Amino acid sequence: MARVVVDVMLKPEILDPQGQAVVNALPRLGVDDVSSVRIGRRIEIEFVGEADLDRAREIADKLLANPVIEDFEVRLAETEEVRP
Amino acid sequence: MARVVVDVMLKPEILDPQGQAVVNALPRLGVDDVSSVRIGRRIEIEFVGEADLDRAREIADKLLANPVIEDFEVRLAETEEVRP
Numbered sequence: 001m002a003r004v005v006v007d008v009m010l011k012p013e014i015l016d017p018q019g020q021a022v023v024n025a026l027p028r029l030g031v032d033d034v035s036s037v038r039i040g041r042r043i044e045i046e047f048v049g050e051a052d053l054d055r056a057r058e059i060a061d062k063l064l065a066n067p068v069i070e071d072f073e074v075r076l077a078e079t080e081e082v083r084p
Numbered sequence: 085m086a087r088v089v090v091d092v093m094l095k096p097e098i099l100d101p102q103g104q105a106v107v108n109a110l111p112r113l114g115v116d117d118v119s120s121v122r123i124g125r126r127i128e129i130e131f132v133g134e135a136d137l138d139r140a141r142e143i144a145d146k147l148l149a150n151p152v153i154e155d156f157e158v159r160l161a162e163t164e165e166v167r168p
Contacts, residue, residue, distance in 0.1 A: 001119070007126050008126075009126065009128070019127075022127075022143075022147055022148065025147055026143065026147075029142065029143065029146060029147070031139060031142075031143065033131055033132045033133055033136070033139075034129055034130065034131055034132070034143075035085070035130045035131070035132050036128075036129075036130040037127060037128070037129050037130070038127070038128045038130075039125060039126075039127050040125070040126045040127070040128070041123060041124070041125060041126060042091050042092075042093065042123075042124045042125060042126035043103075043106075043121060043122070043123050043124070044093070044120075044121070044122045044124070045118055045120075045121050046118065046119045046120040046121070046122075047117055047118055047119070048117045048118070048119050049117055052117070055115060055117075058113065058115075059106075059110065059113065059115065059118075062113060063106055063109055063110075063113070064106070
């Protein structure tokens with residue numbers, strides 16, 4: 001059992017209205033030192049045997065991310081990220 | 085400028101139909117060694133000065149996660165995660 005993490009974020013040049021809504025809400029919490037909030041997706045893929053990063057990259061490219069507006073990164077989960 | 089990353093995932097006991105839909109689509113890609121896919125959110129918070137993890141935790145708790153069904157983790161972005 002091995003876990004691969006895929007982080008999918010909007011490309012920097014794409015506006016993120018959801019993140020902007022969070023920024024706009026922060027002054028109500030008394031927070032004034034945040035300049036930007038970007039909201040993306042984190043996907044955890046559990047492999048039965050060995051983690052297969054190339055396979056995970058293919059899954060991310062075809063099923064998880066929209067390459068027109070999103071970038072993604074694939075990496076092995078660190079040990080402390082793997083919950084029992 | 086310092087970046088804090090908040091990972092928000094459904095609690096393990098909560099069903100994730102979106103992740104299950106990805107699992108169901110995998111055989112069509114020829115993938116048969118994935119046992120589970122869980123889809124959560126990754127939020128990048130950019131602080132103007134020093135990163136404030138306690139502040140980020142408060143933002144996550146009040147604005148970003150639903151503590152009834154979601155767990156979250158707050159951490160400093162690693163250097164290689166900070167895009168120029």
